[in-house]
Amino acid sequence: MDFKRSDFPEGFLFGAATAAYQIEGHKFGGAGPTHWDTFAAGPGNVIRAEDGAVACDHYHRFAEDLDLLKDGGLDAYRFSTSWARVMPDGRHINPEGLDFYDRLVDAILDRGLKPFQTLYHWELPSALADKGGWMNRDTCGYFGDFTDAITDRIGDRVAAISTINEPWCIAYLSHFLGHHAPGLKDIRATSRAMHHIMLAHGIGLSRLRDKGMKNCGIVLNFDHTDPADESPAAALAARRTDAIFNRWFIEAITKGTYPEEALEGFGPHMPEAWQDDMALINQPIDYLGVNYYTRHTVKTDASTVWPHVHGEEGPGEKTQMGWEIYPDGLYGFLTRLSRDYVGDLPLYVTENGMAWDDKVENGSIYDPVRLKFISDHVLAAKRAIADGANVKGFFYWSLLDNYEWAFGYEKRFGMVHVDFDTLKRTPKASYQALKTAIAR
Numbered sequence: 001m002d003f004k005r006s007d008f009p010e011g012f013l014f015g016a017a018t019a020a021y022q023i024e025g026h027k028f029g030g031a032g033p034t035h036w037d038t039f040a041a042g043p044g045n046v047i048r049a050e051d052g053a054v055a056c057d058h059y060h061r062f063a064e065d066l067d068l069l070k071d072g073g074l075d076a077y078r079f080s081t082s083w084a085r086v087m088p089d090g091r092h093i094n095p096e097g098l099d100f101y102d103r104l105v106d107a108i109l110d111r112g113l114k115p116f117q118t119l120y121h122w123e124l125p126s127a128l129a130d131k132g133g134w135m136n137r138d139t140c141g142y143f144g145d146f147t148d149a150i151t152d153r154i155g156d157r158v159a160a161i162s163t164i165n166e167p168w169c170i171a172y173l174s175h176f177l178g179h180h181a182p183g184l185k186d187i188r189a190t191s192r193a194m195h196h197i198m199l200a201h202g203i204g205l206s207r208l209r210d211k212g213m214k215n216c217g218i219v220l221n222f223d224h225t226d227p228a229d230e231s232p233a234a235a236l237a238a239r240r241t242d243a244i245f246n247r248w249f250i251e252a253i254t255k256g257t258y259p260e261e262a263l264e265g266f267g268p269h270m271p272e273a274w275q276d277d278m279a280l281i282n283q284p285i286d287y288l289g290v291n292y293y294t295r296h297t298v299k300t301d302a303s304t305v306w307p308h309v310h311g312e313e314g315p316g317e318k319t320q321m322g323w324e325i326y327p328d329g330l331y332g333f334l335t336r337l338s339r340d341y342v343g344d345l346p347l348y349v350t351e352n353g354m355a356w357d358d359k360v361e362n363g364s365i366y367d368p369v370r371l372k373f374i375s376d377h378v379l380a381a382k383r384a385i386a387d388g389a390n391v392k393g394f395f396y397w398s399l400l401d402n403y404e405w406a407f408g409y410e411k412r413f414g415m416v417h418v419d420f421d422t423l424k425r426t427p428k429a430s431y432q433a434l435k436t437a438i439a440r
Contacts, residue, residue: 001375001437007382013114013393014438015076016069016415017351019121019165020085022402023058023065026051026123030096032088035129036122036405039181050408052123056400056418062104064425066111068416069399072427072435076114078350078395079104080121080165081154083146090125090142098153105154114159116350116395118219119147119204121165122180122405133182134170134193134200137271144203148211155213162289162350163204166221167197167249179406187306191269195277198252202280209283219289219350220249224329226297228312233300240264240307241298246333254341256282265306287392288342289350292330292377294323317369320355320411325373327380334384334391346392352377353397355404355411358428365417365428374430375437396434400425 005014021036040051058065069077083090085097108115120143128139147163155161164170171193174180184190201218208216225241227234243261251257256278258266294313301310314324334347354373358365378394385391401414409420415431418424 001371001378001433003375003378003382003437005438005440009385011392013075013348014434015074015078015114015116015393015395016072016399017078017395017397018058018080018399018402019118020080020082021052021055021121021123022398022404023056023400024052024082024085025054025057025059026082026084027053028057028059029085029100030088030094031082031085032090032094033126034084034123035126035133035181038126038129039183042183045183046406047408047410050403052403055403057423058400059100061423063107065400066107066113068425068427068431069113070111072415072431073438073440074113076116076159076393076395077108077399078116078118079108080118081150082123083120083143084123084125086150087125087146088127090128091145093149098150101150101154105157109157115157116160116162116348117154117158118162118165119143119150120163120200122170124181129182134175134196135189137196137199140196140200140203143200144207147204147207151208151211151213155208155211160215160217160287161208161213162217162219163201163208164197165219165289166291167194167201167218168221168245171197172244187265188269191266192271194248194266195271195274198249198281199277201253202277202283205283205285206280215286217285217287217289218249218253219291221291221293221351222246222329222333223293224295224326224332225311226295226314228297228299231299234298237298237300237307237309241296241309241311244307250288250337250341252278252281253285254282285345287346287348288337289348290330290333290337291351291397292333292349293352293354294319295326295329319369319373320357321407323354325354325376327376330377331380331384334381334389335387338384338389344390346390348392349377349381349394351395351397353413355413358401358412358417360417360419360426363426365426367428367430370415370428370430371433374434
């Protein structure tokens with residue numbers, strides 16, 4: 001790789017990220033059903049109707065997985081705590097769930113790693129989904145109770161806490177485009193989810209502050225958007241897409257407003273008196289997590305429903321997901337966020353990675369495209385630092401091949417290969433190259 005640890009400021013963190021439902025094995029330890037279990041059981045929603053019942057069995061194998069982080073020379077581990085494991089019905093505590101995360105955090109610390117916790121990474125308990133899920137304002141209060149429960153157990157030992165992972169996916173991708181659980185295509189449901197997920201962040205952050213917690217933030221995903229051509233219509237499509245995907249969430253947090261281009265469509269369907277919640281949403285955060293993968297080009301399509309946009313992948317080389325590899329987009333967001341929204345607030349690249357159809361050959365996995373992908377995106381973060389962005393760390397997504405939501409076990413993002421029949425872990429060439437690059 002074309003960088004080394006000494007190229008970065010003292011204290012810069014290199015890490016890897018995972019998410020609970022994607023790796024733990026949700027049938028273990030008394031976890032309750034989630035809306036992902038029922039979504040996967042619906043026709044055509046998930047490849048081969050696969051779910052997270054076993055996943056990578058991290059529940060039983062976490063020591064082996066944490067050893068991979070330590071042996072790779074990484075500094076930090078970003079993990080999530082499953083709401084449905086801690087509270088199977090969304091409201092009442094499962095002692096086995098708390099005990100698991102207690103053991104996990106101790107094991108992270110025992111290996112000299114910094115635990116970066118995400119409270120919510122998409123596994124909504126089915127009992128709350130039955131009550132409307134993120135369309136129901138009450139879910140935000142229940143999220144606050146979950147925040148209390150898990151923080152009371154492990155909050156004294158985590159290095160950082162993110163309230164929510166990728167609100168755009170939770171709200172728009174899942175309630176308007178229908179690609180993720182609960183699989184809706186409904187603008188009224190979307191408008192409520194877009195606001196309530198931010199309200200949940202505000203409530204969760206308030207609960208953390210009440211406990212005196214420091215280093216608290218949120219993780220937002222960003223998608224670089226370019227007009228497909230030089231027409232005013234394409235420029236409008238790009239502004240609308242940027243408003244919905246990128247600006248809605250960061251402007252709520254940093255400015256206490258939602259962008260007008262997005263309210264054109266969502267406004268008539270927003271919850272009553274939503275403006276009264278903005279002060280709670282607009283609380284100061286201690287850092288911002290930035291997830292970035294790709295870019296799209298967009299143009300106006302008047303034949304479709306609002307926002308009347310047609311998007312396509314950019315023209316460059318594609319990953320197994322069909323996503324364009326575009327490291328300049330990461331540089332652009334890190335510098336844009338610093339310039340327009342957060343100033344000198346610490347930024348972490350909390351997810352960046354790519355899927356490839358990796359094959360085991362003679363016991364090894366050679367993944368040169370991923371190796372270059374990591375190198376180029378880390379260098380993009382380095383350029384952003386040179387241009388004034390206060391970037392404090394970079395977490396690759398993901399440590400392990402895992403359950404990739406609607407794509408089941410088909411798309412492989414890991415630096416470590418997982419055989420989903422035997423669950424054997426095999427580090428890939430990219431893991432070894434990153435280990436060498438960040439060696440002290």
